[in-house]
Amino acid sequence: MAEPIGSSCLAVNGLVTGYDARNVLTGVSLSLNSGELVTVVGPNGHGKTTLLRAISGLLPVRKGSVSLNGRAISGLPAHRVAANGVIHVPQGDLLFAGMSVLENLLMGAYLDSDQVAVARRLDEVFSLLPKLAERRTQIAASLSGGERRMVGIGRGLMMKGSVMLIDEPSLGLAPIVIEQIYDVIARLKASGRTILLVEENPARVADIADRIHLLDNGAFVWSGEPAVLLQRDELLATYLGG
Amino acid sequence: MKRQDFAHLMIGLVVLAAAVALPFYVDSRYVIGQVTLGLFYAIVASQWNLLFGFAGVFSLAQMALFGFGGYATAMLCFYFGMNVWAAMPLAAAATVLFSLVIGAACLRLSGAYTALLTLAVAQVMYLLIVTDTDCFIMVGTQCRQFTGGAVGFARFGDLGTRAMFKTKYLVANYALVVILFTATMLFTWAIIRGPIGLAFRALRDNPGCAMARGISRFQMQLLVFGLSAFFTGLAGGLYAAHFNAIGPGVLSFSQLFFIIAMVVVGGIGRLWGPLVGAIVLVAADEAMREIGEFRSLGLGVIIAAVMVLMPNGLIGLCENIWDRLRRLRTRSPALAAEVSGDTPA
Amino acid sequence: MDIIGPVLVSGMTTGALYALATLGLSLVWGSLGMLNMAHGTLLTLGGYAAFTAASQLGWPVPVAVLAAAAVGGLIGALIFMLVAYPLSRRNPETFETTIMIATFGVALTLENIVLRLYGGQPLGQPLTVGGSISLGRFVLPWQNLVIIIAAIALMAATALFLARTKAGRAIRATAQNPDAAKLLGVPVARVYLQVLILSGMLAGVCGVLVSSITQLSPSLGADPMLKAFIMCVVAGLGNLPGAIITSFALALVEALVQFLAGARWGFPALLAIVILVLIRRPGGLFGRVEMRRL
Structure with missing residues (x-):
């Protein structure tokens, strides 16, 4: 080892x-x-x-x-x-339940102050997970289980790591x-x-x-x-x- | 008998012996008076400790119940000409009823909600008494409010000790308070060791299983709330009778937190915590009398600092030191055999 | 019908003050699960800070108000660093109750420092506006209008900060799920510190507003804090919009009861409402009862 x-x-x-x-x-x-x-x-x-x-x-x-x-x-x-x-997509998603999908994704880019890069990654996430683009203004708590998982992964992808x-x-x-x-x-x-x-x-x-x-x-x-x-x-x- | 019970019994006997010995060695009326007051605090604090430390009820209505007992005693004597001795148990029973009403409204909620609501109840009671200005009856040329208003009640009757023991009446009153204190501690201990205590341990260790077996946290808490209100109310009555006066001051915010501070300083959830806290804080209060203006300030610093630096209080601190010493001893093999594995309560 | 005017004026004014006091309290509860018993004392300190700045140092009014906010924010920060942070690290399970006791100790200490520094006699807050507007029989003193506008402006600013800025979003995220926030790189302890500073600043300014229609005294903040507690409980602890709506509604009820039955029945009426609400909805009007899984 x-x-x-x-x-x-x-x-x-x-x-x-x-x-x-x-x-x-x-x-x-x-x-x-x-x-x-x-x-x-x-x-x-x-x-x-x-x-x-x-x-x-x-x-x-x-x-x-x-x-x-x-x-x-x-x-x-x-x-x-x-x-x-290190990007950690946790078990059970741990989404910010009261926030919209978009806000959850933006929280993923918390450490990144480069607005242009953040916007570009957001586009990438939306093209990989088109469902999230449709649901961007919806509150996380109201999503289905699969959609929540997608948000969790998408939020991780918004991080640099x-x-x-x-x-x-x-x-x-x-x-x-x-x-x-x-x-x-x-x-x-x-x-x-x-x-x-x-x-x-x-x-x-x-x-x-x-x-x-x-x-x-x-x-x-x-x-x-x-x-x-x-x-x-x-x-x-x-x-x-x- | 378990080791732990034996230890509590021994401590209890030592405390009782010290309490009995005190008047034989101390002549000062002032000291006896202050010790009596400290014991009143210890009684109320022990009941708050029972509620918070064992039953998990964070109630801020403790002094309201104490005040209710005191006022009920005073009013029964004042309006109905009752004897103090008859009024006290009646007032304690009334306090239990009052507590059950408060409890039914407040205890279903979780921690912070219970605290805020009970605090609001206490505060409403205080405000209604202090702002009471309507004449209820006329005493001579003076107008008396039903609740006694901002002044409260005085000279409604005493314990009869003054007539019986003349100048030694303070010691007699002190003895009465010691008796009540002993009864309160026995009661507290019985609750903790008895079926109610068992139910709370079950609720703490495995709430799901406990509830499935039909233990209702709310009912258990309400039961302890009512039972502890009896002794709190009785202490209030004895307090009013001892001073032959009761006023809205006992309901004030600072009195309440003086009691809570005692439990915190002594050790939350420790049987002897409130007594230790009462002794330490009354003594500290005496010491700070010299710097009179800074008493409340000092008290505030003590509460905050103890909470942050030693959350298990003085008793918790002693347990830690004791544990460490024991571990040191256990390490030397010759002594290891003497020490059996039983952790202190 | 002559009571409608006074009830509205008094209810809206106290409602604005309660709402502002409640906002700070609720913000801290929602983020840290901490009931700050020293919140009322922060109000008091703000009032005295403005008094000192304006009448003793002769600073202009806006600077005096800023001074009040600064003192509130500073004490809020100290409460977090010296009391809340160590307590939450040491024993998270009992934090909900221990922090109440500890912050009460802080309140007692600060209140007595104010008493030592300024004495117990009530002082007049110099930051007042005279005169009133009359619309027929409807009289609205400028002072009350200023309070209502200032409080609403502050609440709106806070709401915008929370909704639109990155720091505000991090505060909301941390309140909703601290572990998830940590995993995204949010320094949670620093966010908590910001929340206490923000809450302290709001309390400081609120104290200036409260003292401008009453008087400065060491126990200035006690009554608004107790009312703010009530509002928080009725609304559901930690729910900001709910807390503000509740504050105005209950303040109007309180004013009405005070006009109809006398000043001393205002608070008991509020308590009765709280108890009735909680019997029907144990999580508050806008709160959700947490389903605890075993």
Whole structure:
């Protein structure tokens, strides 16, 4: 696991974190090269979301380190991590419910004072997610689940950053909407974005992931290519219930 | 008996012994008077602590209930010529009814709403009394308002201790307050250790499960609110009888927060917190008497600073130090065997 | 029919003052979940700051009003840095209640500092306007008109700031979802600081307006704060437009009751309305009851 710092875009080394007296992650290491899409799969409640929260500074890192483009970012408060270029699209969207779609998107560009660049990215987001352009003046609370997820992703795309953390984008959505969301993610990867994706079901990411880590009980129990994982029935049965 | 109960019992006996011993060693009427006053505060504070620290009710009507008990006692004596001893329990019962009305209106709401509404109730009560100028009856040539107005009631009857003990009556009154204090602490302890306390622990640790088993937070809180109002009202009555006077001053904002400050300084949710806080604050108040003008200022700084710097109060601070010492001791293996794992309350 | 005029004038004036006091209180509650018990004291400090600037230092009126805003904002900032921030870091679960107690301590301290500096006797606020306009039997003193216009202008400015500026948007975003705001790079602690400064400035100016129709005294802000609490509760804590509408409506009711039944029944009438409203709608008129998932 000793990859030299600097060769990878995001590097997590021996990360330990948790809530109160309990450690949820007991030493997780992973690395993402520029342009890669790496997925962490695993059953619910075993630390997938916790991993992303620790990387983006919402949870304090107890041991180990996180670095971005060679610079240590563990220990920084969340807003500084964001300023360093980590884009976190959180689970359950965490939209600003009382604001319009447009205002939610503009909040994504909070750190950017270059109005021209912001307007350009807004156009890009609207062309990638045309539904948002239609709904731009609608209040976020009144959107459907799929639209909310789109706003969450769009808001992340409004940020300038070198790595994107996406937390269970399929959670609670209808199959057809999940397909649309994964279509967007595939296009993001195609455009060269570096993405760390958390997902419950490895089959969904098989086509787009470069690597998969299987997280169970706070540690990675298997890492490798998605196609290999899907053939390992014993792993799927043990950790992912078939 | 659990270790913790045993500790509380021991502390209680020591406090009681000290309270009994006091008049034998201290002759000063002033000191006895101030200690008596401090005990009144401790009683009211202990009931507020029971509400806030254990039952999770942030009520700002505590002094309103105390005042209600005092006024009810005074008015029963004044208008109906009742004996003080008969009036006090009646007034305490009336306070319970009054509290249930307030509670029914305010306790369904969450934290800050409850606080604001109870504060408004207390403030309305204060304003209505202070601005009462309509003559209700004439006493001699003087006009008396129904609520006593801005002056309040005085000389409506006393506890009878003056006639019985002559100049020693202050000590007798002090003894009565000690008895009430003891009863209040026993009651508080019984609530915390009894089924009601169990229900609140359940509500705190697993609200979903507790509610599914039919424990209603609102009903439980209302129950504790009413029960604690009994002792608060009784203390108000005894207060009025002790001074043979009651006025709207007890309902003022600063009195209320003096009580809250005691709980905060002593330690919120600690059985002995209010007593410790009352002793410390009354003593600090005495010490600041020298710099009279700065008393309230000092009190304000104490409340804010304690809240920020030691949110668990003096008792919490002692627990921390005790814990640390114990951990130091546990590290040396020879002593480790003596220490059994039980955390203090 | 002669009571309509006076009730309207008095109701609209106090309504404007309550609304301004409520706005600051509600802003802080909506963002930080903090009930600032020292809000009334910020009003008092503003009133005294303007008094000092205008009559003791001889500064012109606009500068005196700015001084009031500056003092309010400064104390607001100190309350955040010295009290609210450390308290929220140490124990977020009990913050809702501990902050009320702690800010009351602050209020007690500040009020006594004012008492020491200026004495307890009421002082006249020099920033007053004489005269009145009469429209038939309808008499509107200039002072009341100035108060109503100033309060509405301040509320409009605050609303514009919150709605149209980037800093205002960040304040609203943080209030709605602090974690999401952090992930987008918003320094949440600094936003909270801005909210307390803004609320303090509004309170400072509000104090000048209140003292211009009453008198300066160390307890100047106590009554408007208590009323502002009531307005907040009726409207639903943290709801700004609702709080303003409620303030005007309840102030009119209060004025009417005071004219019909006597001054002392105004506040009890308000309390009765609050309790009735909350029995029907526990989250306030405009508030939503939070569904708590277990």
